[in-house]
Amino acid sequence: xxxxxxxxxxxxxxxxxxxxxxxxxxxxxxxxxxxxxxxxxxxxxxxxxxxxxxxxxxxxxxxxxxxxxxxxxxxxxxxxxxxxxxxxxxxxxxxxxxxxxxxxxxxxxxxx
Amino acid sequence: xxxxxxxxxxxxxxxxxxxxxxxxxxxxxxxxxxxxxxxxxxxxxxxxxxxxxxxxxxxxxxxxxxxxxxxxxxxxxxxxxxxxxxxxxxxxxxxxxxxxxxxxxxxxxxxxxx
Numbered sequence: 001x002x003x004x005x006x007x008x009x010x011x012x013x014x015x016x017x018x019x020x021x022x023x024x025x026x027x028x029x030x031x032x033x034x035x036x037x038x039x040x041x042x043x044x045x046x047x048x049x050x051x052x053x054x055x056x057x058x059x060x061x062x063x064x065x066x067x068x069x070x071x072x073x074x075x076x077x078x079x080x081x082x083x084x085x086x087x088x089x090x091x092x093x094x095x096x097x098x099x100x101x102x103x104x105x106x107x108x109x110x111x112x
Numbered sequence: 113x114x115x116x117x118x119x120x121x122x123x124x125x126x127x128x129x130x131x132x133x134x135x136x137x138x139x140x141x142x143x144x145x146x147x148x149x150x151x152x153x154x155x156x157x158x159x160x161x162x163x164x165x166x167x168x169x170x171x172x173x174x175x176x177x178x179x180x181x182x183x184x185x186x187x188x189x190x191x192x193x194x195x196x197x198x199x200x201x202x203x204x205x206x207x208x209x210x211x212x213x214x215x216x217x218x219x220x221x222x223x224x225x226x
Contacts, residue, residue, distance in 0.1 A: 097160055
């Protein structure tokens with residue numbers, strides 16, 4: 001079952017540059033998407049969300065883009081900081097509730 | 113800052129034994145959840161709980177699992193007869209509302225079944 005895919009298991013970016021994390025999904029019924037960040041030995045932390053009625057949502061350094069026709073979303077972090085180094089999960093659902101389908105995660109390393 | 117707390121941080125149990133994982137959600141939250149992540153695999157939804165009953169559950173949440181809110185603060189996940197494949201990190205989460213409200217996660221309990 002690969003409904004939500006994050007094809008890059010890891011990504012390294014220089015401090016100050018842009019980080020782009022990608023996520024693809026197969027279920028066209030998905031209508032709400034989240035990005036979570038996870039540090040080792042901690043639970044996931046909510047970062048940003050986007051509903052399928054939008055194609056962009058921005059919160060400070062974090063911007064999520066949604067391309068429904070391509071079933072693709074991406075998280076942009078500008079500028080990247082060493083504290084952003086973590087595993088980033090994309091998650092999707094349709095309807096209401098918390099039955100999100102998670103991607104496998106991408107480990108981001110921001111190098112000083 | 114309010115947070116979701118889980119105890120214990122690591123639980124080792126023998127196969128076939130019952131285990132209870134405990135969580136204290138954020139105090140004004142009304143919706144409670146359990147997720148799990150088997151080592152090297154995806155985070156998976158188990159169950160959501162509202163108004164003292166299960167509101168949603170996944171295929172993983174079979175008769176071996178149960179949840180309870182025994183008092184005003186705790187939210188527990190019980191696994192009746194643990195199997196080796198139950199070994200995972202279990203995350204509790206809570207949210208103020210349903211729908212578009214994002215859940216806050218605890219730090220997780222690592223369950224090891226031997």
